[in-house]
Amino acid sequence: MAKILIVDDMASMRKMVSFTLESVGHEVVQGDDGDVALEIAQNQTFDLVITDVNMPNMDGITLTKELRAIPSFKFTPILLLTTESTKDKKMSGKAAGATGWLVKPFDPDKLLATIKRVLG
Amino acid sequence: MSVDLEQFKEMFYEECTENLEGMESGLLALSEGGTDLEVVNTIFRSAHSIKGGSATFGFTSVAGFTHVMEGLLDEMREGKREAEARIVDILLESVDVLRAMLGAHQAGEEPDDERANILKKQLEDIRDGGTSSAATTSVSDTESEANSGLQGWNIIFAPHEDLLQTGNDPALMIRELQTLGALTVVLDDERLPHLDALDAELAYLQWHMTLKATDDGTVASQEDIEEIFEWVEDECDLTLEAIEEKRKAPDRRAEDRRQDDRRQGSRRSAESGAKKSTQAAASIRVGTERIDAMMDLVGELVITQSMLSQLGEDFEMSRMERLRDGLNALERNSRDLQESMMRMRMQPVSFAFNRFPRMVHDVSQKLAKQIRLEMVGEDTEMDKTVMEKLNDPLVHLVRNSMDHGLEPPEERKEAGKDSEGYVRLRAFYQGGSIVVEISDDGRGLSRDKILGKAVEKGLVSEKDAELWTDDQVFNLLFEAGFSTADKLSDLSGRGVGLDVVRRNIESLGGRVEVASTLGKGSSFSIRLPLTLAVLDGQLFRLSGQTYVLPLISIIESLQMQKELISGVGTKAEVYRLRDQYIPIIRPSECMGLHDEDASLDGALLIVVEWDNRHVGLVVDELLAQQQVVIKSLETNYKKVQGISGATILGDGTVSLIIDLAGLFELSGLMNDRAFRVAA
Amino acid sequence: MESIDITKTENQYLTFILDEEEFGVDILSVQELRGWEHATPMPNTPDWIEGVINLRGVIVPIVSLRKRFGIEHREPCPTTVVIIVKVVSGEKERVLGIVVDNVSEVYNIKESDLQPAPNMEGAISVDFVRGLATIEEKMVILLDINKLINEGVLQEVHESSVDAA
Numbered sequence: 001m002a003k004i005l006i007v008d009d010m011a012s013m014r015k016m017v018s019f020t021l022e023s024v025g026h027e028v029v030q031g032d033d034g035d036v037a038l039e040i041a042q043n044q045t046f047d048l049v050i051t052d053v054n055m056p057n058m059d060g061i062t063l064t065k066e067l068r069a070i071p072s073f074k075f076t077p078i079l080l081l082t083t084e085s086t087k088d089k090k091m092s093g094k095a096a097g098a099t100g101w102l103v104k105p106f107d108p109d110k111l112l113a114t115i116k117r118v119l120g
Numbered sequence: 121m122s123v124d125l126e127q128f129k130e131m132f133y134e135e136c137t138e139n140l141e142g143m144e145s146g147l148l149a150l151s152e153g154g155t156d157l158e159v160v161n162t163i164f165r166s167a168h169s170i171k172g173g174s175a176t177f178g179f180t181s182v183a184g185f186t187h188v189m190e191g192l193l194d195e196m197r198e199g200k201r202e203a204e205a206r207i208v209d210i211l212l213e214s215v216d217v218l219r220a221m222l223g224a225h226q227a228g229e230e231p232d233d234e235r236a237n238i239l240k241k242q243l244e245d246i247r248d249g250g251t252s253s254a255a256t257t258s259v260s261d262t263e264s265e266a267n268s269g270l271q272g273w274n275i276i277f278a279p280h281e282d283l284l285q286t287g288n289d290p291a292l293m294i295r296e297l298q299t300l301g302a303l304t305v306v307l308d309d310e311r312l313p314h315l316d317a318l319d320a321e322l323a324y325l326q327w328h329m330t331l332k333a334t335d336d337g338t339v340a341s342q343e344d345i346e347e348i349f350e351w352v353e354d355e356c357d358l359t360l361e362a363i364e365e366k367r368k369a370p371d372r373r374a375e376d377r378r379q380d381d382r383r384q385g386s387r388r389s390a391e392s393g394a395k396k397s398t399q400a401a402a403s404i405r406v407g408t409e410r411i412d413a414m415m416d417l418v419g420e421l422v423i424t425q426s427m428l429s430q431l432g433e434d435f436e437m438s439r440m441e442r443l444r445d446g447l448n449a450l451e452r453n454s455r456d457l458q459e460s461m462m463r464m465r466m467q468p469v470s471f472a473f474n475r476f477p478r479m480v481h482d483v484s485q486k487l488a489k490q491i492r493l494e495m496v497g498e499d500t501e502m503d504k505t506v507m508e509k510l511n512d513p514l515v516h517l518v519r520n521s522m523d524h525g526l527e528p529p530e531e532r533k534e535a536g537k538d539s540e541g542y543v544r545l546r547a548f549y550q551g552g553s554i555v556v557e558i559s560d561d562g563r564g565l566s567r568d569k570i571l572g573k574a575v576e577k578g579l580v581s582e583k584d585a586e587l588w589t590d591d592q593v594f595n596l597l598f599e600a601g602f603s604t605a606d607k608l609s610d611l612s613g614r615g616v617g618l619d620v621v622r623r624n625i626e627s628l629g630g631r632v633e634v635a636s637t638l639g640k641g642s643s644f645s646i647r648l649p650l651t652l653a654v655l656d657g658q659l660f661r662l663s664g665q666t667y668v669l670p671l672i673s674i675i676e677s678l679q680m681q682k683e684l685i686s687g688v689g690t691k692a693e694v695y696r697l698r699d700q701y702i703p704i705i706r707p708s709e710c711m712g713l714h715d716e717d718a719s720l721d722g723a724l725l726i727v728v729e730w731d732n733r734h735v736g737l738v739v740d741e742l743l744a745q746q747q748v749v750i751k752s753l754e755t756n757y758k759k760v761q762g763i764s765g766a767t768i769l770g771d772g773t774v775s776l777i778i779d780l781a782g783l784f785e786l787s788g789l790m791n792d793r794a795f796r797v798a799a
Numbered sequence: 800m801e802s803i804d805i806t807k808t809e810n811q812y813l814t815f816i817l818d819e820e821e822f823g824v825d826i827l828s829v830q831e832l833r834g835w836e837h838a839t840p841m842p843n844t845p846d847w848i849e850g851v852i853n854l855r856g857v858i859v860p861i862v863s864l865r866k867r868f869g870i871e872h873r874e875p876c877p878t879t880v881v882i883i884v885k886v887v888s889g890e891k892e893r894v895l896g897i898v899v900d901n902v903s904e905v906y907n908i909k910e911s912d913l914q915p916a917p918n919m920e921g922a923i924s925v926d927f928v929r930g931l932a933t934i935e936e937k938m939v940i941l942l943d944i945n946k947l948i949n950e951g952v953l954q955e956v957h958e959s960s961v962d963a964a
Contacts, residue, residue, distance in 0.1 A: 009169070010169050010172070010173055012132035012177075013173055016125060019128070074285070074321075075284060075287050076287055078287055081172075083171060094351070097285065098286060099286045099287035100286075100288070100350070101351070104172045104175055105176040105183070106176070116292075117293065117296055118288075119292075120292050120295065455856040458856070665839065665840070710842070712842050751856070751857070752858065756858060756860055756893045757893075758953060761842075762843065763841060763842065766858045772853055773837065773839060774850075774853050786842075
């Protein structure tokens with residue numbers, strides 16, 4: 001199955017998403033902030049990155065930009081978790097190189113369905 | 121739901137508590153004036169986190185309410201709106217409401233939305249118009265149009281060259297299209313360049329597709345198709361052409377499921393906001409360093425155990441020394457492990473103090489008094505359970521100070537005081553106890569008034585009363601039914617308070633005392649036994665012995681230069697340090713230790729600060745700085761002047777901890793008026 | 800409460816030697832025996848307080864009976880023993896160690912066999928002595944360890960603060 005990096009400063013969200021993904025057999029690595037995730041990305045590759053947008057040290061959009069600069073992450077699907085339903089936030093995500101987004105709230109089934117779109 | 125979210129809810133509640141506390145202290149900071157964007161941003165993020173989490177876990181009314189708060193905060197952090205006092209106050213109230221709502225959810229009850237709705241309306245009004253409903257919307261909120269004979273779609277999907285750069289994969293999107301119905305796909309490679317001109321990272325292919333109905337006759341809607349390509353809207357050309365045929369079909373409207381949460385449950389009284397979620401949590405947060413330290417100790421214990429077991433295998437008397445060492449090590453390991461366990465239960469008193477900034481802010485407004493809260497020593501640690509039981513007494517005493525002790529601004533001005541008074545919370549260790557002091561610079565206690573009341577109640581005769589000391593008089597306050605309040609306020613003064621406070625403290629094995637100066641202020645001291653007291657200490661050597669000084673009292677240490685020393689041999693040796701004259705004390709003399717009357721030239725001097733004064737202590741050598749566990753001398757012996765306690769060093773020997781006040785007294789420094797008076 | 804015939808009461812005493820004189824203390828107040836170890840001296844304390852030691856994490860004061868009784872001081876040697884006693888002090892129990900030359904035996908002594916102590920010279924006040932007993936032709940001075948510690952060693956003890964357990 002896939003190796004997924006999940007980044008969110010809220011532990012409860014992070015654990016919920018990890019649990020959901022692991023329950024269908026994926027391998028999940030967790031990061032509690034953008035800078036932590038970037039550190040992790042220096043030494044490991046992933047099939048998918050799911051990241052929250054609002055985080056204390058490095059937000060999700062900056063993280064996306066930084067990840068895209070790493071060769072092994074050039075084509076890795078990156079999904080942003082957002083509650084912003086307004087267009088411009090989604091667009092700035094895309095401008096940074098994100099693959100797509102997942103709007104909160106989402107239930108586990110929606111999560112699994114959405115990542116199928118990037119993992120196959 | 122195929123995944124059970126229950127297990128993550130507890131963690132979410134804890135995170136919300138932290139986020140709410142953060143919002144509260146941020147808002148309180150804002151209420152002091154100014155719009156610090158950093159602070160606003162932090163408050164915004166907390167609200168945002170709560171919104172996202174509560175939506176995910178299904179607490180829709182919470183999410184809806186927080187959404188409105190978040191909107192206002194967003195405007196504030198973008199500089200589009202000032203953090204006016206009334207907005208901050210409404211937001212502070214909103215924090216309370218959120219606490220109550222989440223508390224209700226956690227207790228498995230329905231939250232009372234009444235207050236929330238009122239506040240939400242106020243917030244929306246501020247936002248001007250408050251048009252959009254508070255329900256968070258999801259992309260999947262679809263309203264299908266009335267079908268009018270739709271049979272299928274012709275779709276042309278032409279990705280732009282750079283579509284792949286965002287990690288999107290056309291093949292996977294097409295596969296998803298297949299789930300919407302019967303799909304035929306035709307590849308269009310007209311944009312594909314020659315092999316040598318081909319850049320593997322670019323997209324050249326396009327697809328012409330036809331999507332028809334599924335097996336049961338459903339045709340996908342335009343929204344459904346567009347949704348699949350939603351992410352790449354700007355990175356492709358998507359052409360949709362409906363294949364129609366005239367036919368009627370019933371309207372379908374997606375329900376907004378998120379509306380029902382509002383109408384649920386029984387109404388609870390407004391008191392729900394006051395419902396304390398201070399029920400002792402069954403969990404405790406422990407820093408990972410403490411757990412790591414404990415792991416290390418367990419490791420050492422294992423080593424000692426295996427060493428002893430090896431010794432035991434074939435033991436002979438010649439190995440007695442090794443056995444003794446091993447047993448000593450075992451004693452040390454066990455003790456360290458026990459202390460480590462106790463340390464895990466220790467938390468800084470800031471946990472108990474944290475509710476007071478808010479309380480003082482609110483109550484001072486209510487009472488129309490100007491009151492400032494000061495907190496000292498909030499990082500002093502005590503056992504978690506003891507601290508939880510300390511909460512109620514603390515609240516009562518602080519309210520007491522605010523209600524009875526501190527005067528209204530005009531009265532204070534008349535008395536020549538600042539119109540703003542203070543309530544000070546101070547925590548510190550003393551011997552084997554922790555002391556929490558609640559003091560104020562208010563009216564102070566009136567001996568006459570209290571005695572008057574006592575005589576009235578028949579607790580003491582007028583004649584006897586004259587013989588009583590101030591302490592005895594003040595202690596009357598703790599008698600049941602005793603209250604000198606002229607009128608009862610809803611905060612305190614019903615006369616049921618202080619006796620309960622005393623009883624609670626005593627049940628914890630502690631004591632509460634009061635001291636006061638009429639006109640100047642009062643101070644209540646709660647003294648509680650410590651399961652474990654830890655001190656950051658500076659070890660030093662003196663006359664061949666190791667002693668400990670509290671690190672916090674040390675300003676600096678230096679080697680003395682002869683020219684700067686004066687008054688040698690007299691009772692008043694001083695050292696000139698920069699622009700100060702510091703009295704020099706020889707602890708070895710004060711403590712009656714052996715000391716070859718060493719010359720002070722080049723000797724080591726530790727400069728300490730005590731009560732705003734600087735004093736120098738002559739020592740032989742500075743040793744390590746380490747955290748030491750304070751052991752009481754009074755358990756088996758008694759108080760020794762100059763010593764506040766003892767600690768056990770790594771080698772198992774006892775080292776005494778210096779008590780500066782006592783030491784100064786021994787040295788005669790306290791007799792020196794100049795020293796006492798100087799500040 | 801039924802009356803107890805005190806004369807038949809028997810108590811066990813642990814006896815020890817101090818400068819060739821034999822003393823005894825009620826075995827029930829003896830917690831344990833330890834070899835001599837260095838005690839950390841404390842400032843401004845009577846000279847018979849040798850200092851304090853670490854007894855499994857608790858601070859325990861060590862008393863030199865030689866010094867307390869005014870007997871010439873002797874350097875500790877391999878046979879020196881520290882008897883750890885627990886005494887009742889007001890509302891609580893205290894643990895202290897007393898340094899003796901060496902430990903002798905445990906004897907059963909009937910209360911009725913005790914003889915009153917004569918007025919002895921020296922620092923061993925009669926208050927601290929329960930009585931004298933003759934065992935195997937030796938005279939053993941039986942001490943009231945509670946009184947000795949509370950009045951003879953600790954003197955006025957101020958319960959000034961709430962102590963840690």
